[in-house]
Amino acid sequence: MSANVGKRLHEVRKRRGMTQRQLASASGVSLSLIRKLEQGERADTRLETARQLAQALRVPTTTLIAEHQDEPETAPGADDRWEPVRRTLMAPVRVDGVAEEPTVHGVREALESALPLFSDDRFAELSVILPPLLRDADLIAENGPEGRAVRVRLSQLTGWLLTQTRQFDAADVARPGRWKSPRTGFRQRRRSVHSAGSCCGAVGWLRRVSWPCGGQMRWNRVSHVRLRRN
Structure with missing residues (x-):
């Protein structure tokens, strides 16, 4: 997450006409943490904490954590926006020095709030949200089945997402570990199609989960699956 989060937090809070104490009360974030962020004593915070602050300030979370909020979707070299996501996927899971621990509830809520970004192809916002969300999800995954889910x-x-944007190598890294290979994963998902309910439901289900088959083969393989009503 950007090291300038405290500076942007201060600017937005001032524009909203809120004191630090009012922001702490509205967000549920401790007054001491808000002070440390704004004063530069803390350079980073968890995504779920940034979300709490953003909700209290009535701004998108990316307003607090994005380096270039106004960058257009079609900016030259836009593919480079996925580099932080690739780095996060490649990095080992480790303690990142942020004092507050991520929680399953907080990470789950952050993920739920990000779902419209996926469905609406809001790539600029996703490229900002995903790195801290992936890091926090890695940490909670070590704490039990809820976190792993x-x-x-x-x-x-x-x-x-990465397959849709042709980041095939990174998409392969992101694939959940239980799918050992594209071919094996495809066979497992094909056997499950018949539990999807209806043809329309199965098509939607295939669209969501067919990405581990590999970008180059994802729809030419899926197109051969015969969908049957239960």
Whole structure:
């Protein structure tokens, strides 16, 4: 997450006419943490904390954490926006020095709030949200099955997104570990199509989860699946 989050937090809070104490009360974030962020004593914070602050300030979370909020979707070299996501996927899971621990509830809520970004292809915002969300999900995945379930769901969405944007190598890294290979994963998903309910439901289900088959083969393989009503 950007090291300038404290500066942007201060600017937005002032524009809203809120004191630090009022922001702490409205957001549920401790007054001491808000002070440390704004004074530069803390350079970073968890995504779920940034979300709480952003909601209290009535601004998108990316307003607090994005380096270039006004960058257009079609900016030259836009593919480079996925580099932070690739770095995060490649990096080992480790403690990142942020004092507050991520929680399953907080990461799950952050993921739920990001779903419209996936469905609406809001790539600029996703490129900002995903790195801290992936790091936090990695940490909660080590704490039990609930955390692992959130991490798997995020992995599915991230892999689908990266395949749609032709970041095939990164999409392969994002694939949940239980799918050992594209071919094996495809066979597992094909056996599950018949539990999807209806033809329309199965088509939607395939669209969401077919990305691990590999970008180059995802729809030419899927197109051969015969959908049957239960």
